[in-house]
Amino acid sequence: MDDVLEELAATIRGHGRDSHERAEELVRTALEDETTPEVILESSLVPAMADVGRRFRDREIFVPQVLVSSRAMQAALRVLEPLLTPGAFETRGHVVIGTVKGDVHDIGKNLVAMLLRGSGFVVTDLGINVPMQRFADTIEEVQPEIVGLSALLTTTMMQMESYVEEWVRLGLRGRVKVMVGGAPVTSAFARKIGADAYGRNASDAVDAALALVEAGRGGTAGERTA
Incomplete structure (x- = not known):
């Protein structure tokens, strides 16, 4: 399970051409392994995207790279959002x-x-x-x-x-x-x-x-x- 979540986070942080497809596949794999949607979100997706934001702020990456990461994140969320229980995780x-x-x-x-x-x-x-x-x-x-x-x-x-x-x-x-x-x-x-x-x-x-x-x-x- 940890390997899948780590690869998912790396996919979000990376900028591969097909990262959105890979992100969706990894979310489905994690769900099949009985990882809860909340754990996938809090342990992998949110930290990965926060890291993308930090690197963008520090000018380590630029708009094209952020857009690729955003597309991968959106693909992952399309799978997860229907499964998330309202109130199951803390939001800002x-x-x-x-x-x-x-x-x-x-x-x-x-x-x-x-x-x-x-x-x-x-x-x-x-x-x-x-x-x-x-x-x-x-x-x-x-x-x-x-x-x-x-x-x-x-x-x-x-x-x-x-x-x-x-x-x-x-x-x-x-x-x-x-x-x-x-x-x-x-x-x-x-x-x-x-x-x-x-x-x-x-x-x-x-x-x-x-x-x-x-x-x-x-x-x-x-x-x-x-």
């Missing part, structure tokens, strides 16, 4: 993430979502071009601790302010912490619109989310917090 918190309306860019957002999962967060990824009301409905439905807004364009970035203002009007703003990021976004802009945190890149966004949770879903996190 729940993050709803998406790219704002009018913006169809998702590479950065996808990296953040995968690294958050690798750090133990439950992530609801709403995808691209997400209108404010869909975020609002999802906040009501899943009760997340954090909402992450992403934008790649200066024009679409301005949507973030209207989203936050509307959530205040709807009485939702006090329920969640808001984290923003994307190429044109700055810490000054995040402060201006009333966001709680700002991620300069994917690994920084994960650190910001962890800081929000560890501060009791409030407080500050130095330069990463708006």
Whole structure:
């Protein structure tokens, strides 16, 4: 069993062309060996993806390598997620993430979502071009601790302010912490619109989310917090 989990972790950390297929095979093998989904997740997948995030932060690997690892992780999770018992393992918190309306860019957002999962967060990824009301409905439905807004364009970035203002009007703003990021976004802009945190890149966004949770879903996190 340990050999299978070690190989699975190595597959996630590695960057082989067919690593996603191998990751799925190894998860199925571990399940056939009667390893629980929770053990596979906590002992192999989460530590491996956390290591990928650390190496990305330290510039030991770059976006193409992280995308390969993310694809392998997603393949493994597709097998595991239907089998996981709610509440059977401890999570860091729940993050709803998406790219704002009018913006169809998702590479950065996808990296953040995968690294958050690798750090133990439950992530609801709403995808691209997400209108404010869909975020609002999802906040009501899943009760997340954090909402992450992403934008790649200066024009679409301005949507973030209207989203936050509307959530205040709807009485939702006090329920969640808001984290923003994307190429044109700055810490000054995040402060201006009333966001709680700002991620300069994917690994920084994960650190910001962890800081929000560890501060009791409030407080500050130095330069990463708006």
